[in-house]
Amino acid sequence: MSNLPLDRLVPSHIRLFEPYYPSLPDRELMRLYRLDHLHRLNNNENALGPPPAVSEMLEKVEAGVFPVYPGGDSRELRQALADKHGKTPEQFLVGNGSCELISSVVKAFCEAGDNIVTADQTFAVYEWVAEFSGLDARLIPLKAYAFDPEAMLAAVDGRTKIIFVCNPNNPTGTYWSRDVLCRFLDRVGGQQIVVLDEAYFEYVERDDYPDGMRLLERYPNLIVFRTFSKMYALAALRVGMLCASEELVDIVRRAHVAYSVNTLGQLAALEAIRDDADFVARTRAMVARAKGMLSELFADMGLESLAGEGNYVMVKTPMSDTLLHRKLLRQGLMVRTMTGFRFPNWIRISLVQEPVMREFCTAFRQLLDTR
Amino acid sequence: MTASCQSVSITVPADAVWVSLAQMAAENGAGVFGLPSAKALRLTMGVEELLLYLAQTIPGQDVRITISGRSTHVAAEFEFASEGMDLSALNITSGAAHDEDDIFVSMPLLLASRMTDGFSVERMGERTRIALRVDRVYQEVDPSPAVRGAVRGAVSVIPAPEAAVMVDACARVCGLYPVHLVPVWFRTPGKVVNMVDSGEMGFLAAVDESGATCGMVCWEAPSKESVAFYGPYSFTESPAVSRLLVEELVRTVGRTSVKVVFSHIATEDLSGHGFEPLARVTYYAATGEAPCVLPIWYRHLREDFGASVWAHPDLVPFLEERYDELVLMRDIRPTSGMGERASDASVFSTRLTRELNEAVLRPMLNGIDNAENLARHLAALRKEGFQNIFFQVDLSSGWQAALGGDLLAMGFTPAMLLPHGGQSDVVMFQYVEPAA
Numbered sequence: 001m002s003n004l005p006l007d008r009l010v011p012s013h014i015r016l017f018e019p020y021y022p023s024l025p026d027r028e029l030m031r032l033y034r035l036d037h038l039h040r041l042n043n044n045e046n047a048l049g050p051p052p053a054v055s056e057m058l059e060k061v062e063a064g065v066f067p068v069y070p071g072g073d074s075r076e077l078r079q080a081l082a083d084k085h086g087k088t089p090e091q092f093l094v095g096n097g098s099c100e101l102i103s104s105v106v107k108a109f110c111e112a113g114d115n116i117v118t119a120d121q122t123f124a125v126y127e128w129v130a131e132f133s134g135l136d137a138r139l140i141p142l143k144a145y146a147f148d149p150e151a152m153l154a155a156v157d158g159r160t161k162i163i164f165v166c167n168p169n170n171p172t173g174t175y176w177s178r179d180v181l182c183r184f185l186d187r188v189g190g191q192q193i194v195v196l197d198e199a200y201f202e203y204v205e206r207d208d209y210p211d212g213m214r215l216l217e218r219y220p221n222l223i224v225f226r227t228f229s230k231m232y233a234l235a236a237l238r239v240g241m242l243c244a245s246e247e248l249v250d251i252v253r254r255a256h257v258a259y260s261v262n263t264l265g266q267l268a269a270l271e272a273i274r275d276d277a278d279f280v281a282r283t284r285a286m287v288a289r290a291k292g293m294l295s296e297l298f299a300d301m302g303l304e305s306l307a308g309e310g311n312y313v314m315v316k317t318p319m320s321d322t323l324l325h326r327k328l329l330r331q332g333l334m335v336r337t338m339t340g341f342r343f344p345n346w347i348r349i350s351l352v353q354e355p356v357m358r359e360f361c362t363a364f365r366q367l368l369d370t371r
Numbered sequence: 372m373t374a375s376c377q378s379v380s381i382t383v384p385a386d387a388v389w390v391s392l393a394q395m396a397a398e399n400g401a402g403v404f405g406l407p408s409a410k411a412l413r414l415t416m417g418v419e420e421l422l423l424y425l426a427q428t429i430p431g432q433d434v435r436i437t438i439s440g441r442s443t444h445v446a447a448e449f450e451f452a453s454e455g456m457d458l459s460a461l462n463i464t465s466g467a468a469h470d471e472d473d474i475f476v477s478m479p480l481l482l483a484s485r486m487t488d489g490f491s492v493e494r495m496g497e498r499t500r501i502a503l504r505v506d507r508v509y510q511e512v513d514p515s516p517a518v519r520g521a522v523r524g525a526v527s528v529i530p531a532p533e534a535a536v537m538v539d540a541c542a543r544v545c546g547l548y549p550v551h552l553v554p555v556w557f558r559t560p561g562k563v564v565n566m567v568d569s570g571e572m573g574f575l576a577a578v579d580e581s582g583a584t585c586g587m588v589c590w591e592a593p594s595k596e597s598v599a600f601y602g603p604y605s606f607t608e609s610p611a612v613s614r615l616l617v618e619e620l621v622r623t624v625g626r627t628s629v630k631v632v633f634s635h636i637a638t639e640d641l642s643g644h645g646f647e648p649l650a651r652v653t654y655y656a657a658t659g660e661a662p663c664v665l666p667i668w669y670r671h672l673r674e675d676f677g678a679s680v681w682a683h684p685d686l687v688p689f690l691e692e693r694y695d696e697l698v699l700m701r702d703i704r705p706t707s708g709m710g711e712r713a714s715d716a717s718v719f720s721t722r723l724t725r726e727l728n729e730a731v732l733r734p735m736l737n738g739i740d741n742a743e744n745l746a747r748h749l750a751a752l753r754k755e756g757f758q759n760i761f762f763q764v765d766l767s768s769g770w771q772a773a774l775g776g777d778l779l780a781m782g783f784t785p786a787m788l789l790p791h792g793g794q795s796d797v798v799m800f801q802y803v804e805p806a807a
Binding site for chain 2: 018023024028029032033319320321322323325326327330336337339340342344345
């Protein structure tokens, strides 16, 4: 009960916004749950760890780099990305994870009274950033677990500035094909910014899956997001990037804080993309094996599941997802509950190495058989 | 949930000279906020008595008085700096325990608490906030005939339907369900409508293709982290109605920051909807009928990564067992009174529901007389014939948790553990009459 006039100082959209509380650090969780091991299957991290070249580089980092500010605009990394993707460095913006870039894009294009359009069962940060920026987030229900292009277009009005499309969608793993995406972009007709979030791009091997970067010339209102947190296993270093026309990037840059990507992150990201083919292939093989194991288990148990693209699957369980989460955690397996994602009693499991997946399968079956 | 509220505030010295100004503010404010004159007079007198009391106990100090119109009541809040002042007259049992001089001093406070429909006391450091509440007046509804109809076509669920639908649904619940399964305020549906309109309550109605209301469920937020629901109430024989209502309830509250949802009054087995059984609470009827057992169900809406709670050492075995059954990880930190400084007089709030023969006590201010105050409350409530006496303890508070020893010693038993039921987990104690 302080005497601060918070009613006057705090905007209503901030007063009403509920902060996000992340999970406890591993060590604290293991102490509370009396665990001797903990497998994180909740954040879709790449359990193989970063590419070997990154690990080797990080081991050689000298303390001398720490007193010096990082490159303020990640110039070398942007040049490497440009070389890799056949773009100019000015077409890239690097951020402290994709979350910072989402925030920068919203700040760059939206003002009071504007709205954004996205799905109601997707990566929640689009909605959160809009809401704590005082904007209306129009959340469109999925159709057959996929983004519904018609319903999204119907939700667009004169104050819609940005449409967020998560492709493939987290958590359902569904994706828009090249044809669906192009038809959608044609219908938008350049009137809104379309953010195509390709956080799981490197996991998808489908022929009809579109590469957003190749559509930038055709659709100048398109912004493509990628991240180093998922496939490249650099989640702890927080490096995300966007690619768009130089004109759009110049606009977003104005709302983006320089120096937000640390030196280690920039160095590791540079190393990660230098020669990634073998690493990506090994990760895809691990994910495919794990996906096969879990799909077989869920089919055998008669449970509805979604094993789409990306390094995760979802399953609908015959008990409370949150209770199952606690029971699995007591055995050292942390999954993601989906009630908060508007999928009551579903859980999402990250796909990792075979021994851990075997451990998960055994625990899952046992818990459901003995409930 | 957010409640709409309009208010007017004045800051005056705690001095009898200013009483008339405070009265005018209360009377005019109550009128503007829609209280009928008799009720406005009660609030006015409550404000007068409370300011008179403060004039005696903290003379000259600034008191901020806020009169606010809320959905179902008008409140007068007093906020002031005070340390160690005696607020014991706010106890429902006040009077019996004081000598004549004490009664004289605290009489205004006693009058203030008795003239209004409820009060709350909050003390943070050296500042205290007392809120007096006077409820609006609502018309009682006649229960609808106790007949269940057939569903025509597909059933859909509508959030916060128009007032007529809510009123009709409440009347049908009153006609179809036994009294122990119906919240008292369903008999005054206007209050339900106001609570829903203001955001204090959530409401879902099930409607079939003909437009007929097939059922309802509603909920409120007893704490920032939990919602408690009533229902699902079905007006048909179709089990699909309840299923749809519960699924939509979970989907709706699952979108919010709420961590748990539990049943305040559950009408059926909810294990098939992902709910876990939390407790079975026995209710004794005043009329000598057989006691009924009310199952309490609960469901987490998000991950629970553990927490720390306080507990009296005698309560630790109960908590360890319950937490283990619920697969909840908690650091249980034992605490009991160690002779630390506290107010001379404790304050407990009491919520009475005559129809259910129920009294719910909550500790509001810690005092060195906690045990004696508890004994006074218990004796008074038993004398009044209340057979369902509960005491709510929030385990986020060390001094509240320490009350567990006194409660157990006086015949209370822990009836249920509500995860995130308050600022942290809550234990609801129930008084059990000793065997004859």
